[in-house]
Amino acid sequence: MSxxxxxxxxxxxxxxxxxxxxxxxxxxxxxxxxxFLILEGAQAGLSWKTILHRREGYQKAFSNFDPEIVSxxxxxxxxxxxxxxxxxxxxxxxxxxVKNAQAFIKIQDEYTSFDEYxxxxx
Numbered sequence: 001m002s003x004x005x006x007x008x009x010x011x012x013x014x015x016x017x018x019x020x021x022x023x024x025x026x027x028x029x030x031x032x033x034x035x036f037l038i039l040e041g042a043q044a045g046l047s048w049k050t051i052l053h054r055r056e057g058y059q060k061a062f063s064n065f066d067p068e069i070v071s072x073x074x075x076x077x078x079x080x081x082x083x084x085x086x087x088x089x090x091x092x093x094x095x096x097x098v099k100n101a102q103a104f105i106k107i108q109d110e111y112t113s114f115d116e117y118x119x120x121x122x
Contacts, residue, residue, distance in 0.1 A: 004020065006019050006020070007019065012049060014049070014052045014053060014055075015048075015049055015052060018048075018052055026119075027115075028115050028119070029115070030067075030104075030108065030113050030114045030115055031065055031066070032065075033104075033114045033115060033118060034065050034066075034067045034100075034101070034104055034114070035058075035059075035065040037097075037100050037104065038058060038062055038065065038097045038100070039051050039055065039058060041093055041096050041097060041100065042054075042058065042087065042088045042090075042093050042097075044093070046088065050088075051088075054086055054087055054088065056086065057084065057085070057086020057087045058086070058087050060084075060086060061081050061084050061086060061087050062097060067100075067101040067104045067105055067108075068101075068105065070097060070098055070101035071098065071101035071102045071104075071105055073098045073101075078091070078094050078095055078098065081094050082094060
């Protein structure tokens with residue numbers, strides 16, 4: 001029995017690992033910032049557990065969370081992703097990941113990194 005008191009997770013190993021290793025820990029890596037932008041957008045209206053159980057699918061579908069690649073996704077690629085069972089197959093959520101990649105890159109260009117923009121550090 002663990003002495004760790006968790007806010008969530010129950011017996012789900014993915015939720016426990018997320019709670020213990022990621023939740024509430026500041027992020028300073030642009031790739032991880034973009035990953036969470038995609039995952040949080042997909043989560044809207046759903047449980048975080050649902051998204052965590054599809055995290056590997058999102059990693060595969062969205063080119064290992066590379067905004068440069070995702071920003072170039074075409075409508076045909078979006079249609080392909082809507083047939084992939086590893087993600088939430090909602091057109092608006094998939095299209096938003098592409099548009100967010102484009103905006104993410106603009107922010108990186110203006111602020112050197114998304115992390116710099118997000119945290120406002122000098």
